Amino acid sequence: MIPDDQSVYDRPLAELDPELSELMDGELARQRTTLDLVASESVPPRAVLEAQGSILTAKYADGFPGRREYDTCEWIDEIEQLAIDRAKALFHADHANVQPYSGSNANLAVLHALCDPGDPILGWDFAHGGHATHGWSETFAGRFYKPAAYGVRREDRLVDMEQVEALAKAHRPKLVFAGWSCYSRWVDFRRFREICDEVGAYLVVDMAHFSGLVAAGLHPDPVPYADACTLTVHKTLGGARGGAILCRTELAERVDAAVFPGEQGCPLPHVIAAQAVTFAIAATDGFRERMARTLAGSSVMADALVAAAGRTQATVVTGGTDVHQFLVDLAPSGREANAVLAQLNSLGISANAIRLAFDEAEEPGASGLRIGANPLAARGLGPAEFAVIGELLADALEDRSGARSGELRRRILALLEGFPLYQFI
Ligand SMILES: *Cc1c(COP(=O)(O)O)cnc(C)c1O
Secondary structure (H helix, E strand, O other): OOOOHHHHHHOOOOOOOOHHHHHHHHOOOEEEEEOOOOOOOOOOOHHHHHHHOHHHHHHHOOEEEEEEEOOOOHHHHHHHHHHHHHHHHHHHHEEEOOOOHHHHHHHHHHHHHHOOOOOEEEOHHHHOOOOOHHHOOHHHHHHHEEEEEEEEEOOOOOOOHHHHHHHHHHHHHOOEEEEEOOOOOOHHHHHHHHHHHOOOOOEEEEOOOHHHHHHOOOOOOOOOOEEEEEEEEOOOOOOOOOEEEEEHHHHHHHHHHHHHHOOOOOOOOHHOOOOOOOOHEEEEEEEHHHHHHHHHHHHHHHHHHHOOHHOOEEEHHHHHOOOOOOEEEOOOHOOOHHHHHHHHHHHOEEEEEEEOOOOOOOOOOOOOOEEEEEHHHHHOOOHHHHHHHHHHHHHHHOOOOOOHHHHHHHHHHHHHOOOOOOOOO
16 A cells, blocks of 8 residues: 555655566566667666656756756756766767657657758658658658658668669758668768758758767767767667757757757756766766677677578678677568567567568568667677677577577576676665
């Protein structure tokens, strides 16, 4: 029974609401015993959890540092300014807005800032690895703007820059999105910039996935080429669950106004504080080492699956990876990705089933897997462990009958035991 007196303000969750607390414990236990290969996930450090679960959540602070619609924001102003200054320093950006509630909100806000409803926009096709918010018909971007989409080439599955140029010339977009959710190679931001200059379009690089790699200097930097960059703080950047926008000085006012009051109400001060500590962590050598280990892990796993293609009948799209994730094409094996994912889940592995570009199957199923190294690298795993995981994945893909599942599950638990998730909980 929840006590109905003042003590609700001081009781720990486990005591106040054991029903909810047990569910949360269940999720923690799941995270501890799961080999997490979900490319968009990470392990938020304790300091991020503390900031994001803090008393800052109580404060209303509509507006920006020094110009709020609420009084008594002196501490929130300093916290938000700290987050802004750290984001600008980390990414060498002219201006940063740290208020978007998520990566999707950040994209919504840049569209709002730089386009009018009905304007043509050009984005990376959702069916070819782009994000839904770049113009897919089911989203605000697809409904309120006039989208066209480019994709990857059939022959090598690399983004088709000739198509980008041809579509830009034919469609005359006001804004071009570059950036992906399901892709594993570097993108030529300079070429995107040239194309945008040819047709007078804004270039927005959505680095939701690779912002951590950029911060570590281990990925081409889009900031010098883009008019604006959108990002998430919780994917490779590894921290607070939230979004941010970087932009050139000339666009700062429009971007800020599009976020607030354009799209959102009060910012989330607890999230902004958690972003501030995330940016501080991301500026350290330790973070750079972790991102290097993430990249090494991704490529070691991809190599193991390339080497095992004979027995798994699954191929690695583009033959490898430059980033924290890679894509596996299951079509040659004749297996449906959701069924394979269910098998992996039963072994204690999480990943994503995705529909790959040029998947011509009529049924709505998926033909590919997306495998990422970020959460496990955050947990401390290195190339030697990722090589073992590559072998485990290959063994699991080969083991169609499930005859080896007991053995595979034991190997996974043994591996994870050496890398406990959090010491403090
Ligand atoms: C994940 C992602 C987003 C959206 O981020 P959310 O925080 O989940 O809203 C936007 N763009 C790309 C490319 C992404 O991968």
